[in-house]
Amino acid sequence: MRDPEQAPRIHDVAKLAGVSVATVSRVLSNPSIVAERTRLAVEKAVAETGYTVNVMARNLRQQQVGGVLALVPNLANPFFSSILAGIADALREEGLSLLVLDTRRADTGSPTGGIRSYLTRSRADGLIVLDGSLDPALFSQPSCPPVVQACEWIDGLAGPRVLADNAAGARFAVEHLLGLGHRRIMHVTGPSENTLSQSRAAGVAQALAALGLAPVARMEGAFTLASGHAAAAALMAEPERPTAVFCDNDEMAIGLMAGLQARGLRVPDDVSIVGFDNIEMAAYANVPLTTVRQKRAHLGRRAAEMLLAHRAAPKLDEELILPVELVIRQSTAPLQGA
Amino acid sequence: MRDPEQAPRIHDVAKLAGVSVATVSRVLSNPSIVAERTRLAVEKAVAETGYTVNVMARNLRQQQVGGVLALVPNLANPFFSSILAGIADALREEGLSLLVLDTRRADTGSPTGGIRSYLTRSRADGLIVLDGSLDPALFSQPSCPPVVQACEWIDGLAGPRVLADNAAGARFAVEHLLGLGHRRIMHVTGPSENTLSQSRAAGVAQALAALGLAPVARMEGAFTLASGHAAAAALMAEPERPTAVFCDNDEMAIGLMAGLQARGLRVPDDVSIVGFDNIEMAAYANVPLTTVRQKRAHLGRRAAEMLLAHRAAPKLDEELILPVELVIRQSTAPLQGA
Numbered sequence: 172m173r174d175p176e177q178a179p180r181i182h183d184v185a186k187l188a189g190v191s192v193a194t195v196s197r198v199l200s201n202p203s204i205v206a207e208r209t210r211l212a213v214e215k216a217v218a219e220t221g222y223t224v225n226v227m228a229r230n231l232r233q234q235q236v237g238g239v240l241a242l243v244p245n246l247a248n249p250f251f252s253s254i255l256a257g258i259a260d261a262l263r264e265e266g267l268s269l270l271v272l273d274t275r276r277a278d279t280g281s282p283t284g285g286i287r288s289y290l291t292r293s294r295a296d297g298l299i300v301l302d303g304s305l306d307p308a309l310f311s312q313p314s315c316p317p318v319v320q321a322c323e324w325i326d327g328l329a330g331p332r333v334l335a336d337n338a339a340g341a342r343f344a345v346e347h348l349l350g351l352g353h354r355r356i357m358h359v360t361g362p363s364e365n366t367l368s369q370s371r372a373a374g375v376a377q378a379l380a381a382l383g384l385a386p387v388a389r390m391e392g393a394f395t396l397a398s399g400h401a402a403a404a405a406l407m408a409e410p411e412r413p414t415a416v417f418c419d420n421d422e423m424a425i426g427l428m429a430g431l432q433a434r435g436l437r438v439p440d441d442v443s444i445v446g447f448d449n450i451e452m453a454a455y456a457n458v459p460l461t462t463v464r465q466k467r468a469h470l471g472r473r474a475a476e477m478l479l480a481h482r483a484a485p486k487l488d489e490e491l492i493l494p495v496e497l498v499i500r501q502s503t504a505p506l507q508g509a
Numbered sequence: 510m511r512d513p514e515q516a517p518r519i520h521d522v523a524k525l526a527g528v529s530v531a532t533v534s535r536v537l538s539n540p541s542i543v544a545e546r547t548r549l550a551v552e553k554a555v556a557e558t559g560y561t562v563n564v565m566a567r568n569l570r571q572q573q574v575g576g577v578l579a580l581v582p583n584l585a586n587p588f589f590s591s592i593l594a595g596i597a598d599a600l601r602e603e604g605l606s607l608l609v610l611d612t613r614r615a616d617t618g619s620p621t622g623g624i625r626s627y628l629t630r631s632r633a634d635g636l637i638v639l640d641g642s643l644d645p646a647l648f649s650q651p652s653c654p655p656v657v658q659a660c661e662w663i664d665g666l667a668g669p670r671v672l673a674d675n676a677a678g679a680r681f682a683v684e685h686l687l688g689l690g691h692r693r694i695m696h697v698t699g700p701s702e703n704t705l706s707q708s709r710a711a712g713v714a715q716a717l718a719a720l721g722l723a724p725v726a727r728m729e730g731a732f733t734l735a736s737g738h739a740a741a742a743a744l745m746a747e748p749e750r751p752t753a754v755f756c757d758n759d760e761m762a763i764g765l766m767a768g769l770q771a772r773g774l775r776v777p778d779d780v781s782i783v784g785f786d787n788i789e790m791a792a793y794a795n796v797p798l799t800t801v802r803q804k805r806a807h808l809g810r811r812a813a814e815m816l817l818a819h820r821a822a823p824k825l826d827e828e829l830i831l832p833v834e835l836v837i838r839q840s841t842a843p844l845q846g847a
Binding site (some may be wrong): 237238240246247248249252253254255259260263268269270271272273276277285286288289299396400425426428429451452454456457459 | 598608795
């Protein structure tokens, strides 16, 4: 008789479902090739024995694929490249490869095809999800490998996450501008439905509330150079022109800087600008950019390490918040005449 | 009896090898799981029947994986992102996904593990290779899916390629500087072993030879912002300071611009600069950058289309050279006093 203290084994599942061990293995790794009745019987037996947990606990030596899949919302955004580099470096040390899939350019709608076909243990030993806009149901199949969310997160998807302290970063940025005497501050945000934008808006509000100041003008951008460039026109159209701008990422800040200069405004003399992310280009911008540094390679590395740890011993709700810091360069200056 | 004009079928291979159709299929898709004696017998039968060609000709409906793998040398370089977007868009129209692997951060040395384990038909329906530094032997396994090279190429690896006209682009850049009266021109190159660097050096030489001019000063960079920034010191150290610089990519040009300005030189008044690639940031640079436009999304799309066509009807040595053009912005000006 099986010791009730002992973890259930695949043999227990097979016996309960009345199928072979190979069939159980197939259901767990590639359910689409197994007849539905068999699949349902195995999934029922997995649930009854609690074997799912044990599958997730199989260690690295037992990994089947040798690779982890990262889902990113836009490969064209250089923000992600350092995070992916950090993930890849940590995985390589464990003999695992990193594959990357651009979710905006993949078929996410098809019920069985598109990216869904990649979210199984037969295709990846683990998933690192960097796109907060995905449907949590994508990850609900029993054959889905362990998932870690990094940088962005999906409302309604439980499980471990590694995030930067977005609210603190936005607070640092606005406190810096307030400390320089600026009061007419504009906030160029990411898309309003984006979880990062929401956290950063909360940080902006905290900084203002601490001094009893009213909310600032806000313009919604798209995290792109072009949307930052377009914000220059919005800034000029304000009845009282802002003297400082906090942008939710560096690309919008660099685009805004180009747009303001094309209109004859000087940075930082006429307008101070703070970005977020500290992408490599920030230091080489027209006017070197004051920005919020996220240690992106470190964040990627921690996400990979959390995934590896999660495979060995799942901690379903672990959340790691990494500190950020303000890097003061030349795009911010005291308010003129202040 | 089989009609000798008819293409050999998998049944013919199985019969000749004395194995089942399923075994032949397994050898073709995932040879590592088949006993060596069986695998050798099947590979011999494949060769004798000429079935390999037919396997490559299986059409999209028969595709097994639903995905194509792109191998890129450095995901952190924004140059690749538009190419990957073009590839992904063309593949999605055919119901295929794109996965990306960063070869510089993957294990390429292991004889069986690392990226090699991904270069089989069980993992990808096709490969698009954007890294010219890989070992051609990586792609010599019978289980390797069809390969198209894009942008860079591997000496010694036959097969279809889609390239930009690198030599013409470099020639256009230098002709532009010569036409503005510049004669003391510096060439900041990519790594000397890189095939792109070599083609661009040839284009520079052509432009100079056409006017009977001697070769120009050259400094080897690494396609990075930092190596462009470092080139500013090399320029200042030249006994006769160059009045114009052609950089093998835009990131080096933007880094150089920042380095020159930090030393008090003005672009284009003191030094004209031309880049290569027309990355998105080029138009938003400190001084908007004159550069060579590669239609990168189009190049990616053509590579994907060539792969799809290649799967249906392999044309082993097709080479497509896409035209490039000079985009003149504000970083180049006539030689002062010329």
